Amino acid sequence: MHAVFRPPVNWRHRRFRYKLVVWRCLNCGAVHHYATSICRRCRSNRIDEDKLPDRARLITYTVVKNPPIAFEKQAPYIVGLVEFEDGTKLVAGITDCDPEELKPGTELERVVRKIAEDGESGLIVYGYKFRPAITRGR
């Protein structure tokens, strides 16, 4: 199996993965996780950098019991569908809790965590995950 994580890819996505920096369409509001000059929804070329909020709400979740490559040591782990105030939705690892603590609507906050290790000698990659909110405010 080839490498799952590659240095140029990790570098390219660093601001999205660590801070949720996105490219937002100024015409329709659609969010892109990659640098773009044309909106994937309305084809407008009015795009500007933006940052998703640090808080989101849980819509639904599940648990991955059969892990993919690079996540072998983590299973079982929780993954959830989260929604930000502006309606943007992402799936992400949900951390620092047990499944029983979660329900639709649970308020979450973004944290940066280790995502996975690519084998013994590959990259260790970091990125956003969410946990039930423990700090104050939005």
Add this chain to the structure above:
Amino acid sequence: MRKVYIVGASLLKVDEQWGHSIDSLVSQVVDGLAEVRPWKIDSIYVANALGEILQNQANLGAIVAEDIGLAGVPALRVEAGGASGAAALVSGYQAILSGLADTVLVIGVEKLSDATPEEAVFLPSLSERYDLVGFQGVTESALAAMMYRMYLERYELPQEMVAQFPVIMHEHASRAPHAQYQFKTTLDNVLSSPVVSPPLRRLETTAPADGAAALILSSSDALPTIQHEQVVELAGAASSTDIVFPFDREDPLKLSAATRAFFEALARAGLSREQVKVLEIHDSYSILANLILESIGYSEEGASGVDAKNGMFDYGGKVVINAFGGLKARGHPLGATGVYQAAEIFLQLTGRAGACQVDGAKYGAMISLSGLGSAAYALVMKEG
């Protein structure tokens, strides 16, 4: 007007074929088309999803053409995830209707048993956006599980309304000699099988499978020159795409690519949905059976489970779905699956479906999905 016919079909038992490579599966399956003569093929489409990863083998157009003694014939590989086979068929249909080809060979081949268990989870997930989904450790099964949970909650249904579909599929596959899993199962078995991602259970998903299937398509012009037994008209084919991340769609429980592809293919064939008596659907996860049947209008939203329980999709019902067991029980050799679906409809419409025969079926249709509905391919066939 120029028409497209299927003049021959061949398929291998879906299985873990440890002793066979892509090349040997292809040569075996093409051997099954020996009754169709002469072997004058204008173009070859090879459907495969993962050859460059699992067998370190890309460029399957040229490789397969040589394997079957047709080096020199134009050939290319088609990849559209789990719908690669159907995408290759749509391409072959278009090549014939364009007038540039009279005879097209479509081969679907996949060898998933070469994968480790972790690869078997990882690789099918590649149809989803890796940077958003796979990177977070979210598997395709996990996305399907969240759609499943949303479905049960929205329509306030017990899990049985989804989990019964695998029971139907295994019942059908128990009569299909080429099916991977020919055992019957019960709702209790499905609901007590290991959890993959709650609420999704092991028996609601597919397992690594190897397989190959092949069809020969002919134009109406070339048909008189070809020796064949029975033919089926490929009367309509269409495809569509959708937003890739299911939860970015207006409604994650509506497979609108499937809706568009299916009705466009039916319209091309000049048929109504009610005339279709055999239907192959893409049930790589149990929940997709519900969502497809509701998206193509066989059931009201949230009602496919009740309809299935009432026998609407079984022998004697409105339409028989997955008469040979579907992806669940016939098996899901990823890139080959769409070609299996088409070959199975060919067997039905030529009366060669054996114990799986749906009596009196004159029209059949299939729907094949990439990922969780980001692309859909539909084909409609008529008795020849």
